[in-house]
Amino acid sequence: MSAFANLPLLRRFLAVARSQSLHQAADALNMTQPALTRSMHHLEEEVGGALLDRSSRGIQLTDLGQLFLPSAKEIIAATSRAEADFQQRRNKAATCVRISAAPVWTSTILPPVAAAMASSAPDLNLKMTRGTAAAAIEDLKTGDIDMYCGGISDTRALPSFLVRRSLYRSSLAFVVHEAHPLAQEIFAPVRLMDFPWLHYFGDVDVTSCASDWLVEMGGRTLEPAVVCPSVLSALDFLHDSPFVTCLPVGFCQSRIGAGLVSLRHAEPIRVFDSGLIYRRSFDGVTGFDLLLDGILEVLRAKNFDMADRT
Missing domain, CATH: 3.40.190.290 (D-Maltodextrin-Binding Protein; domain 2)
Structure with a gap:
C-alpha cells in the first residue's frame, strides 16, 4: 500500500508533527504511545526513509519528513472536504455554514441576514469571523471555512470545488x-x-x-x-x-x-466586485439557498450597486 493511501497513518503523522511529541500526540489520538511509535515506524517503512528525528529534546521532522508534510496535509484536507461535501449533497440541507467576511460585510450586510435566518431557518448555525480574501481562499481549500464574503477582485482560477459569485460593485x-x-x-x-x-x-x-x-x-x-x-x-x-x-x-x-x-x-x-466564494457542494442545499436569498435581499434594501450581478 502506498504511504499516501493509508489515511490513519497520515493523520497520526500530522498529530506528531503538530505536537512534536509522541506522548502528546498519543493522548490527542486516544491511543498508547507504543502503538503510535509502531505506526510511525510502519509509515517510515512505506515511505522508504526516516520522517522523524527522535531525541531527548522531542520530535523533529527530518528533511524527508518536511517534504512529506505538505502532501500529507493536502490529502487529509481533501479527504475531509470530500466527506463533508458528500454528506452535504446526501442530506440536501445545511446545518452549519462557517463564514469568513470582510469588515463591511460583518458590520453592515451579514447582521440583518443572520437575524432573519434565526427565524426562517432556526436549525442553520452561522459561524462568522473577519478575514481577507487571500486567507479565506486558503481556509476554503483546507476545509476550515465554507464561504468567504468580501472583495473578489482577484480573478485567478479557483479549484473546481469552489465557486466565485459577484454580487455588487464597489x-x-x-x-x-x-x-x-x-x-x-x-x-x-x-x-x-x-x-x-x-x-x-x-x-x-x-x-x-x-x-x-x-x-x-x-x-x-x-x-x-x-x-x-x-x-x-x-x-x-x-x-x-x-x-x-x-x-x-x-x-x-x-x-x-x-x-x-x-x-x-x-x-x-x-x-472592484464584491461577493462570495464558497464550496460548490452548497449549491442547491436548502439552508444555503435561504442564506443567499437573505444576502440578496439586504443588498437590495441597502441600495448596493447590483446591476448585472444577480
Whole structure:
C-alpha cells in the first residue's frame, strides 16, 4: 500500500508533527504511545526513509519528513472536504455554514441576514469571523471555512470545488473624518499632499492604488506616515485625526464607519466586485439557498450597486 493511501497513518503523522511529541500526540489520538511509535515506524517503512528525528529534546521532522508534510496535509484536507461535501449533497440541507467576511460585510450586510435566518431557518448555525480574501481562499481549500464574503477582485482560477459569485460593485475612495478640513472643501487632488497618509494591510495595496490615481491627476506618489496591520486598526486612526486613506465606499455607510466621509471625485480610484466564494457542494442545499436569498435581499434594501450581478 502506498504511504499516501493509508489515511490513519497520515493523520497520526500530522498529530506528531503538530505536537512534536509522541506522548502528546498519543493522548490527542486516544491511543498508547507504543502503538503510535509502531505506526510511525510502519509509515517510515512505506515511505522508504526516516520522517522523524527522535531525541531527548522531542520530535523533529527530518528533511524527508518536511517534504512529506505538505502532501500529507493536502490529502487529509481533501479527504475531509470530500466527506463533508458528500454528506452535504446526501442530506440536501445545511446545518452549519462557517463564514469568513470582510469588515463591511460583518458590520453592515451579514447582521440583518443572520437575524432573519434565526427565524426562517432556526436549525442553520452561522459561524462568522473577519478575514481577507487571500486567507479565506486558503481556509476554503483546507476545509476550515465554507464561504468567504468580501472583495473578489482577484480573478485567478479557483479549484473546481469552489465557486466565485459577484454580487455588487464597489470602489475605493479617499476617506477622512467628518471634521477633517478636506471634508469641508471642494475636492482638489493636490490638497491630499498636505495631510498625513494612512496605510493598512489588506487584499488591495491602497497606497499604490491611490498613488497611481494621483500621478494620473498630476500629483505625486504617497508615502505612509503610519502603517496599520488591518483596516479595522486604520479606522481608529481616522477618527478625530488629520489622516487620509482609501477605503471601499461602503465603509462610510456602515456602523463601523460612522463619522467618516468619502471625498467626492469624478474618477474612482479603483472599481472592484464584491461577493462570495464558497464550496460548490452548497449549491442547491436548502439552508444555503435561504442564506443567499437573505444576502440578496439586504443588498437590495441597502441600495448596493447590483446591476448585472444577480
